[in-house]
Amino acid sequence: MDNWPDGPADPEAARERYLRDLRDNRRLLREVFRADMPAAHVGAGAVVLVSVVTGCYAGPWSGALVALGFVALFTLTLTVLRLRGRHGRDAVRRAYLFTFGWGNWL
Numbered sequence: 001m002d003n004w005p006d007g008p009a010d011p012e013a014a015r016e017r018y019l020r021d022l023r024d025n026r027r028l029l030r031e032v033f034r035a036d037m038p039a040a041h042v043g044a045g046a047v048v049l050v051s052v053v054t055g056c057y058a059g060p061w062s063g064a065l066v067a068l069g070f071v072a073l074f075t076l077t078l079t080v081l082r083l084r085g086r087h088g089r090d091a092v093r094r095a096y097l098f099t100f101g102w103g104n105w106l
């Protein structure tokens with residue numbers, strides 16, 4: 001037991017409380033940022049829609065740039081996942097969720 005200005009404190013109990021709170025915060029953040037396939041499909045649909053609308057009003061090159069930006073992000077994510085050891089459908093699924101999973105905020 002250490003003596004603190006507010007009284008005696010148990011450092012082990014404080015460490016346990018800190019670690020428990022840290023785990024709880026990380027769990028909540030994972031739940032907030034969790035994406036599922038329907039949300040990713042909505043995000044991919046939004047990208048297609050925005051690409052088409054941009055292509056109609058600002059020119060085909062502008063619409064293609066929007067789509068190519070997301071294709072580049074998907075390709076980069078898939079490459080990183082493959083380098084980290086993910087292969088096959090799991091790597092493609094995770095890259096798709098990372099690229100388009102923001103659709104649940106639309």
